[in-house]
Amino acid sequence: MRSDSMRKPLQNNSEIKLYEIGTDKKFNFRIIDVIGMGASCIVYTAVYNDLQGNSFTVRLKELYPLDCEITREPDNSLKCSSDDFEKHLTRFTDGYKKQLKFRQLPESMNSISNIQGIYEGNGTRYIAMSCQNGVSIDDSKLSIYDIFRVLKAVTLQIENFHRNGYLYLDLKPENIILYPETPELVMLFDFDSAVTADELKENPSVLSYTQKYSAPEVCQQRVSKIGIASDIYTLGALLMYMLFKRSPVLSDRRRNALWDSELGKFFANESPEVKRIITDIFRNTLSADPLKRYKSCDDLLNVIESFILSFQKEKPYLKTVLPLGNNYFCGRSTELLEIHNILKTETNFLILHGIGGIGKSELAKHYAMTYKSDYDAAVFVRFQKNMTQTIVSDMNFPIVNCKRSDDESDEEYLNRKINILQKICTDRHLIILDNFDVDDCDDLELLTGLPCNILVTSRVDYSDVFYQYEVEELQNEDDIFSLVT
Known part of the structure; x- marks a missing residue:
């Protein structure tokens, strides 16, 4: 796979003309900035004008796979010499259809971005989604309490996918938009990776993931090991990113891993129980062994709820209080x-x-x-x-x-x-x-x-x-x- 630095996103203020698939309607989009770069797409904030001349801010997702030999031409078009591009076109369109399907689910109606349309142009395809004044995780100043409310909201949505027979598999901070009004509502907007277990077994090539946030079995493409526990891992990775601004590394996956120094910075004045709960969450989501993670999103939600409850009122707790020890103590x-x-x-x-x-x-x-x-x-x-x-x-x-x-x-x-x-x-x-x-x-x-x-x-x-x-x-x-x- 090529380095992500090989891809060239559209420049800010670039003007592109796109055609809505299935119609002859042409729309002009102006790129504002890059939001994120996934394995198959680049996501932008953009402005477009509808047929009545009204301007709207949208999230514009451009199909630009990392594993294809693609170059950006001076006119902003993409030129691909790989036969795999057709496969990515099909998956991209399938992701569009899945997003429409998931949005019809009552539990997800307010948590899945509304699609404006699917377009083609510049030698590739685009999906435009309503922006809805959301903010990214990086642009949000979240308290510890709010971080866990966000985690709860995301976990509820992943649980909803599981109830409907799907694995999400590519959860990452860039795929999540927060409502400024409350952290208890989140918006997900990337569904190319969502698959059923049967689809994955029949065609392992549909697997799509982001390495630094995905479970080891997903990164190693061990299809027989991939399941609900793989999504559980990404929820732990999301929590780690929101708390520590980093993705999991090898040492985080050890069964008895500790995060005392990092937790000490965030929870110096909190109950030791709070640090223990977070440690338990990390150990039961980020374990290298899928069998040692939480069995379901419900299991994780129960722990999240107890954590949130501990913040809703000032609960009494014991804190270590020891007099200084004798410097001459030895033996024993x-x-x-x-x-x-x-x-x-x-x-x-x-x-x-x-x-x-x-x-x-x-x-x-x-x-x-x-x-x-x-x-x-x-x-x-x-x-x-x-x-x-x-x-x-x-x-x-x-x-x-x-x-x-x-x-x-x-x-x-x-x-x-x-x-x-x-x-x-x-x-x-x-x-x-x-x-x-x-x-x-x-x-x-x-x-x-x-x-x-x-x-x-x-x-x-x-x-x-x-x-x-x-x-x-x-x-x-x-x-x-x-x-x-």
């Missing part, structure tokens, strides 16, 4: 691993017991730092005089978007805070309660029922009541030497 690698294994396999509530000064608090903090990838948030809480004061203090035990009201008693706020923790905590949260050095452990029952991991440091032996890990003096001579030097 065995203890850290043993604690982690206990929390993951035996209990979610563990007492770290040992004499004063043995290093219980530092061990707990370094556990949180060592295994931070296993937790969305880790909160370090210092025990006050009693558990009520410990929990109701927002300075000591902060929950984002949870504040005590002026008329709330200690008991009322304690109960409300515990109820919130019951709802927001998961096994991906860690609470460290430090210096619980009291004989009466009944108050700990406030925490034992929480669905998260909890570490409690204490000088008091509670081994007859709770799981307990004994923190002892360093035994490894190398660790002791490192500490004293």
Whole structure:
């Protein structure tokens, strides 16, 4: 396939004369600018005059396949020496017919651009579509919330194609126009790539795609692997473009891929749950293996809906709050691993017991730092005089978007805070309660029922009541030497 730089689009302000196919009507079009260049077409913004002399702005799609030997002549006509051009002409016309068909579907009427007509001239064919004052994704300033509303709208349209037996296969930012009034409505305007599974099996040459946004099995033309999951991939690629302004690369397709640095830029002040949801979406759309992607657009829509819901109101959540660790902490690698294994396999509530000064608090903090990838948030809480004061203090035990009201008693706020923790905590949260050095452990029952991991440091032996890990003096001579030097 030739490089895209070999193609020469029409220059801005070029005047071209085109004839409507099936009639003798001639129309004049003036090119405003290039919107995008796909595998088979170049799309322009253009102005044309109807037979009454009225001017209209349109999207004008010019058939100009990348895989054909085509040259642009000085008079703007295209000269093709490839026998494959006739095949592209047929596909282009079929795409026009499909667009008319899809627009008749009730679910797609407002999301598929209205066709003004199909034309010929300059040695090729053109389709003119109404512009409808839409804006491209690149020209839109979308908030994170709006990005997911756009993704939802596009996913609904792709789901509609699937319900009617079609695969879209060539979804890309250039094919999407947004309504300026609301991101919940989008306009799709390229349908050359839409095929049924049977059409693809009978004639693999109908496959049309854009490599940087298409699934690996599509780019490799492995027809037996191409299906709904291939469209799911393009939806993940669209989200990546809207968030990060880039297309997926090889590392994004790994099963356990992470996007922490990029997500950190966009979601520094958001709940860790938000970053986790986006990570899950990427992993379940961009996986190299089609079987490990979402099974349907409905599956993806359910996740998108939960994400949008999280933005519609200020939900309380835990955010990592850890005091600075001791710069002289060393060793304890065995203890850290043993604690982690206990929390993951035996209990979610563990007492770290040992004499004063043995290093219980530092061990707990370094556990949180060592295994931070296993937790969305880790909160370090210092025990006050009693558990009520410990929990109701927002300075000591902060929950984002949870504040005590002026008329709330200690008991009322304690109960409300515990109820919130019951709802927001998961096994991906860690609470460290430090210096619980009291004989009466009944108050700990406030925490034992929480669905998260909890570490409690204490000088008091509670081994007859709770799981307990004994923190002892360093035994490894190398660790002791490192500490004293």
